[in-house]
Amino acid sequence: MNSTPPNPAAANPAAADLAASGLTVSNLTIEVGGRVVIDDVSFHIDGGERFGLIGESGSGKSLTALALLGLLPDGARVTGSIRLGDVEIVGLSERELARIRGRRLGIVFQEPRTALNPIRTVGRQIMTPIRRHTDASKHDARRRAIELATLVRLPEPDRIVDRYPHQLSGGQRQRVAIAIALAADPEVLIADEPTTALDVTIQAEILDLFARIQRERGMSLLFITHDLAVLQRTVDRASVLAEGRVVEEASIETLLHDPASPVTRALLEAARATTWTAGATTDHDDDRATDEGAL
Numbered sequence: 410m411n412s413t414p415p416n417p418a419a420a421n422p423a424a425a426d427l428a429a430s431g432l433t434v435s436n437l438t439i440e441v442g443g444r445v446v447i448d449d450v451s452f453h454i455d456g457g458e459r460f461g462l463i464g465e466s467g468s469g470k471s472l473t474a475l476a477l478l479g480l481l482p483d484g485a486r487v488t489g490s491i492r493l494g495d496v497e498i499v500g501l502s503e504r505e506l507a508r509i510r511g512r513r514l515g516i517v518f519q520e521p522r523t524a525l526n527p528i529r530t531v532g533r534q535i536m537t538p539i540r541r542h543t544d545a546s547k548h549d550a551r552r553r554a555i556e557l558a559t560l561v562r563l564p565e566p567d568r569i570v571d572r573y574p575h576q577l578s579g580g581q582r583q584r585v586a587i588a589i590a591l592a593a594d595p596e597v598l599i600a601d602e603p604t605t606a607l608d609v610t611i612q613a614e615i616l617d618l619f620a621r622i623q624r625e626r627g628m629s630l631l632f633i634t635h636d637l638a639v640l641q642r643t644v645d646r647a648s649v650l651a652e653g654r655v656v657e658e659a660s661i662e663t664l665l666h667d668p669a670s671p672v673t674r675a676l677l678e679a680a681r682a683t684t685w686t687a688g689a690t691t692d693h694d695d696d697r698a699t700d701e702g703a704l
């Protein structure tokens with residue numbers, strides 16, 4: 410990231426208090442290899458709010474998430490502002506970003522197999538952010554790792570922490586990834602298609618887990634998906650992305666019942682089609698096909 414926009418909170422201490430919670434993305438533009446891939450994207454997530462980013466493949470969802478964490482590909486040019494509480498993320502050094510990642514922003518990626526290190530036990534992987542961001546002793550960090558394994562409903566938490574990722578199921582690995590993201594108690598949890606690689610019943614369990622954790626911990630949630638049916642279960646409000654731009658931002662109710670953009674309407678159609686396929690009925694003339702509210 411090589412642009413340094415002014416930080417309003419630094420210039421005005423009173424503004425720092427006002428901006429002390431939540432995440433505000435303003436006019437974010439990202440160029441990779443001379444091509445604009447994110448174009449003037451803005452959204453705000455309040456402290457404790459559940460917000461979604463939805464769009465088709467290639468619309469820029471993951472790049473937006475990576476920008477929040479300062480993890481963009483080499484040579485990416487970023488302009489605009491990403492403010493986390495009173496901290497401006499655009500322009501931070503790698504060292505400063507490392508202090509924010511995990512501690513203030515946690516992320517869960519799509520594919521739990523590649524997100525985890527195959528040669529370290531899951532307990533050690535959950536302990537890493539605890540040791541990095543807190544002064545917990547090794548003993549306390551292990552106890553905390555077991556508590557987190559319990560929180561994400563892993564079976565036999567005190568034994569599973571000594572296992573390796575390949576000894577777990579896909580759903581269990583994703584629970585480990587969520588425990589790692591929560592380990593340092595971040596104020597914003599980012600989930601980038603966290604259930605896409607899982608089968609349908611496990612997907613539902615993981616979505617319920619996100620809902621419960623967000624409710625219990627009161628953290629902000631940025632949930633990324635291409636599936637409006639998934640979004641309906643996880644957030645209250647969302648931005649719709651297409652070709653790197655926000656084409657619509659609205660409550661989930663509006664997106665489902667009164668979408669303004671043809672892009673949102675296409676996502677709605679796609680979600681309905683998947684829901685029929687996944688549903689018990691094989692009757693495609695079923696009333697649900699035309700019922701706007703029956704995703």
Ligand SMILES: Nc1ncnc2c1ncn2[C@@H]1O[C@H](COP(=O)(O)OP(=O)(O)OP(=O)(O)O)[C@@H](O)[C@H]1O
Pocket residue numbers: 441442446464465466467468469470471472473482635
């Ligand atoms: N490392 C990279 N280098 C160059 N271009 C990239 C890179 N990563 C992504 N892009 C481009 O940026 C655009 C947005 O990609 P992004 O990964 O954010 O899409 P997405 O919405 O997350 O898609 P998906 O649903 O498939 O995950 C795409 O056109 C993609 O080709």
Ligand SMILES: [Mg+2]
Pocket residue numbers: 470471472601
């Ligand atoms: Mg993606």
